[in-house]
Amino acid sequence: MLIQLLKTRILGIRQLLYSNFRQRKSRSLSVLFAVGLGLSLVVSACSSNATKPEAVNSPTSKQNVTGSITVNIGFQKAATILNALKSKSSLDQAIAASGGTVKWTEFPAGLPMLEAMNAGSVDFGYTGESPPIFAQAAGNPLVYVAYDPWGPKAEAIIVQKNSPIKSVAELKGKKVAFAKGSNTNYLVVKALESAGLKYSDIKPAFLTPADARAAFEGGNVDAWAIWDPYLAAAQEATGARTITDATNLAPNRGYYLARKSFVEEHPDVLKTILDEVSKVDKWAASNPAEVAKFLEPQLGIKAAALEVAEKRRKYGVLPLTEEVIAKQQEVADTFQKIKLLPKQIQVKEIVWKGNK
Template sequence: MLAGGLVNALGVAGGLTHSGNARAANTPLTLRIGYQKSSTLTVLAKTRGTLAQALAPLNVSLAWHEFTSGLPLLEALNVGSIDFSADVADTVPVFAQAAGARIAYVARETPSPDAEAILVPEHSPLRTLADLKGKRIAVTKGAGVHYLLIAALQSVGLRITDVQPAYLTPADGRAAFASGNVDAWVTWDPFVASVERQDKVRTLTTARGLAGYQRYYLATPAFARDHDAVLREVYRVLRETGQWVRATPREAAAQLSPVWGLDTATVEAANRRRSYDVQPVVREAIAEQQRIADVFTQAGLLPKRVDAADVTLWQAPA
């Protein structure tokens, strides 16, 4: 295993020395974790107790904070209400940076483009992406699906201003979609799997060929600097949990079912479309983050240009 450390994403060579700022192993610490219900690996690490067990020898306890979506989660990270963010879609750090947040990338899940989709009612007259022009579309602002919507529109020569976005949380988006108050809904799993199994819907497109849909685990730069040993354990547990989900999909679905309030078949369907492959954050991923930021800037959805490389990269163990 390589020693963990910090590398500035702007390309400064080498890592930072931890000997001067690492906490004593027996000093109590509470790790405050923010997550969403769709943060599968973190939810499983919580419910199974594997993360608490892994961190106990380091005298680390856990405090869990649930959020409805990624943007408020990273707002909490930025103001110091939490130390670590469970996975958020690739767009969310871009919006956070535009708001002045300082973030550290800890890990990523490799792309899962089939895990988000643009949905319409089964008998909707909308048949192609071009048919979305002028329509009211439910989407969660700043989420990965926000980028999917823009990319999908661009693929047929449309702009975000050519539709009527209704910026809603997943729960409100589902309600608006079910009541017919919107013409389409752009969402991600497990919400996609849930509506597919419970309602008569049709998929206009997934993100395949349009957006990679990577998900990122983040921390405050100070926590990444000062608590390398803690993050190494968090990374290990998340990676092993992802391997366990892929190896035992039925058992994983059974454990997630009561948490998500969905039947196991729906959970399995959702999980099949997620990679759950936890990997280090590489520079190529930051380049993709810059492309996402530029698309949002061009669409007039960010207050200023974002330099996606102006972040901290924590070096995950090899």
């Protein structure tokens, strides 16, 4: 009866407004739309409530929406923990227990993975310290959710075993290969500063690890700044000498990152992900030989070199501290100083507070 009465009143009001509309067109049109739409919504709400009064706060309905989630994970083969997590399927099983699924997507590097996160096709991933800085500067809505204390021994500036270069100071005027905007780009800047040189004192050769390896072995560059496991592979294959690693120069940390809206909408799922990541991280820390054997066919790097890399890195899935945030801010400020970063950013603005 209530619905029928409202419908009758709507019809009457519309007829009345239509007659006035011919005299005052523009003003009546707005009123007609607003009143008609408003009353129609009332009828719709009344009809919905009349037929399904329990749907508004139904626990079953909410559980189905949460349970049907597809979690999109971005990973790189050389990123040990997420690669191993995918292989073990423990996260897939944990998400499936509540009715959800996991989709894994491989990326060649951190920046394209974060671009996919910006597009909404990746919810969670892991990169080195530099990609999230450039992503934040580009307006990517990401959040730091944990860090991995990978360690300064896991990256270095190397030269060929017969090179006359013995120190960082001797890199002046030399061609140095590294990936632009990478963690080793930051290492190069800090190493030069420690030797009293400027970034402009060298000739940067911006190359991917594969291209840099070819240039290094071919003698087309004088030095190469690279991270593990490519560092260990080059040392094992060529006998390359280290002129400095990142000790006292750069923290060389990795970061677990998530799409901001995913963190806000599914904090419980994010915690499940971090729990499973932490379990695999602890397994990897205790089993470097097994990790090396697992990665060998995927990376095409000998297990012996991979085991060296695994043993000299640090492990952990840790909440960001003020010290870690401050150091990451220093990395960002350095990239802005050498004009690789287009604007200043504040790292602390995108740090998740839930992982405490």
